Amino acid sequence: MARKVAGFGEDDLRALAGARSFERGLGYLDAVSGLEVGDGSVTALVHGTDVYEVELALGEDDGLSGWCDCPYGQEGNFCKHCVAVGLTVLRRAKAIPGQRAAARARAGALEAWLTALSREELLALVREQIAEDRGLRRRLELRAAAARSDLGTVRDRILALVDPRPFARYGYVEYADAARYARQVAEAAGALRALTAGGQAAQAVGLAEEAIRVLGEAYGEIDDSDGVVGEAAGAVAEAHLEACESARPDPERLAEWLVGQVLGEDSGVMDLDPLDYAGVLGPSGLVRLRRLAAGARRRRPSGWAERYLMERLVKAEGDVDALVALYAQDLDPSGATHLRIAEELETAGRGDEALTWAERGLRDCAAETYVDGRLVDYVCARYANAGRSADVVGVRRDRFRIERSLAAYQQLRSAAQAVECWQAERVAALAVLREDTRRERSGWYGGPVLIDALLDDGDVDAAWREATGLADDRQWEQLAGLSRESHPAEALAVYLRLAERLKEPTGDRAYERLAGLLLGARDCHRVLGTQEAFTGYLAGLRAELKRRRKLMSILDRHGL
Incomplete structure (x- = not known):
């Protein structure tokens, strides 16, 4: 759903869509058909690469919002198709209030008519709809089976809904078929919730786990570019959690299942978070979860999923020292892990220890050409707050001598100017860069950093003296411009x-x-x-x- 703004005019459409989508939407005005005005919304079809369904919500207080089933619209964007429908509505602005009033009247009349029907008449109406709508019939059959505790039928139907094979014409589910498959998966999630609501939560747990297994195995063979299958699978996972909260399965067995899901090869579609189940797991389940995660980490210390799971559990426990010890087992050569440790310690109110870890990161990574710039900034900010300006210059100088980049030169200049020692630092820094030119050490874009530094300083005369035989086209053009x-x-x-x-x-x-x-x-x-x-x-x-x-x-x- 796109974000909402107050009011509704062309400027609001442009603000929601952006200039590019708004301009493209102008070209689709003749492609809008089937405009239907409801009490609080407008729906229409827009004929583009495909036929897309658009819905605009016309909120009195919240302004306008829009949804489209095109790929761009399904990412939450107010797309060109929404613009086209919005402009069409504006063209018919005088008629819209009357059409909305008529829609309210129709809705009220329909509600009154349904209320007045007898039981037999309502049943006849439902039977008529079932005969015409296969999807409605399947949904009602599933609900009926759940209501009479026909678990065999419910299981078969749910597994049929998540089975991708009917959509896999060439051995995989193509992009064009993903949305239809996703709707079936969402239907399965609804059936699982209905089963829980009907007092069959324990059965819903088992069926949800079977469905999750099928989805995990199938997901690698699905073109889910729009994420619709992943979203529907998430609804199945939510239904599993709801069933667990109601059925209260064995906590240790649940912990084992969760770890298997998080660390399994087919876990990508679900993105399950074991901590969402904390209330169901209870103390014994959480202990089992922690032991299983620790064992998996020992067996595969370099595994990303194992590391993430362990970090997640330790962090949730609030034991900062245990978290620091865990991070310290695998320190990144860029200093990024040192920074994470420093930030955790600072959040815990242990600022001195945080700075010590950050300084250690600079020492451990001193010889690395690339060091996480956030770590350097962290240390420099703490030094500056403590009035240690000379130390800030020292850190920036050390990084410049290793990196030899324009960015490092600029940071050194900024630090040195703050304590009025830039002239001396500049002489030394330029000498380093001149030595690089003699060794043919190129800058990022091909030309020497020396030329970039002189240009950035605005020292045009020096740049001309140094440029001959060294500068690349980009630098020559910049020099000429100055x-x-x-x-x-x-x-x-x-x-x-x-x-x-x-x-x-x-x-x-x-x-x-x-x-x-x-x-x-x-x-x-x-x-x-x-x-x-x-x-x-x-x-x-x-x-x-x-x-x-x-x-x-x-x-x-x-x-x-």
């Missing part, structure tokens, strides 16, 4: 050289970049007072590339 007024001739030479390289590539991106270079060249000619030379150059370029109509239109748009 030098149009101060070094127009040098900047012009850069723009023309880069423009020559873009004569061959095609496509909007290349054309837009070429236009940007030409705009820069024009500015340089303006500063030099040689606008006529630019006019001649541009005329020659346009003549040379005149067959590229898209390029010509882009140049026209930029006034070139």
Whole structure:
């Protein structure tokens, strides 16, 4: 369901959908059909790649919200189809209040008519609907079987509902069939809840576990791109929890089942959380759960699921020292685990120990090129709060000397400027980067970090001195952009050289970049007072590339 806003107009549709979806929705106005106005909602069909069903909720106080069964809409977005229906409603705004009033009247009349029917007449009506609607018949048959405790029929029907084979035409459930399968799985979840409500909770527990097993085995062969099967499977898991809360099965046996689900190969569809069952497990079940998790962790210490389960249980127990000891068994070389320990300790009010762990992380990872930046920020923030500004500079300096990145240079500069020692730090930092250029140590985008650092400092003169033979095209373009007024001739030479390289590539991106270079060249000619030379150059370029109509239109748009 999309988020709601107050009011309902074109601006509200644009705010809900975003500019791109709103503009695309304009193209679907003629694709809307079957508009039906209810008391509090509007439904319609929109014909696109497929035929999609749209529902808009017209809340008096909460404003507008929308739902669509297209893939984008099922992710919770207010899609272009919702926009199209919303615009259609706005086009018919004068008629909507009357149609809503008529819908209320129809609903009231229907309720009054049903209330006045005799038992025999209602039965006849239900039988008529059963004959026409196979889905309704199956649902009612299942409810009837549950009501008379016909567990054999209930079991067969529930397992049939979660069986993916009728939908697996080629050995797997395709995307186009996933939604229909998901509806059956959701129907099975409803049957399990009905069984629990009818006093058959213990039987519902066993049937839910069978259904979960089938779903787990099948999920790897389902294209559930929209997550509809996973959502329906979650409803089955919720039905299992409800049944357990009512039936109170053996807690130790339940603990064993839960661990098997969490650590099993087919656990992806359910995402069960054993702690949701804490009230059912009770003390003995939780003890069994912890022992099983610890045993699984010992047998497979590198297993992600085993580690996560153990961490989850220990954290829930509130034993910070046990949690720290668990984390400490597997310290990540990036320092991320040290940071988690520090944050847990700080949350527990043990700030000094937290900082000690964070500092240990910096020491343990001192030689690593990559260290989790959040750990470095954590330590620096605590130093700054304690008035240890010089230590902040020291941390940033150490990280810069290992990373040699522009980001590390910027962080060092910020820290050093705060204590007015940047000039000395800058000399040393630039010396490190110059040494890197001699060793051909490239920056992230190809050019040396030295050039990026000088450009970031705004030291254009130094950047020009260092750039020859070192800078890459990105850096040359950035340098020229900073030098149009101060070094127009040098900047012009850069723009023309880069423009020559873009004569061959095609496509909007290349054309837009070429236009940007030409705009820069024009500015340089303006500063030099040689606008006529630019006019001649541009005329020659346009003549040379005149067959590229898209390029010509882009140049026209930029006034070139």
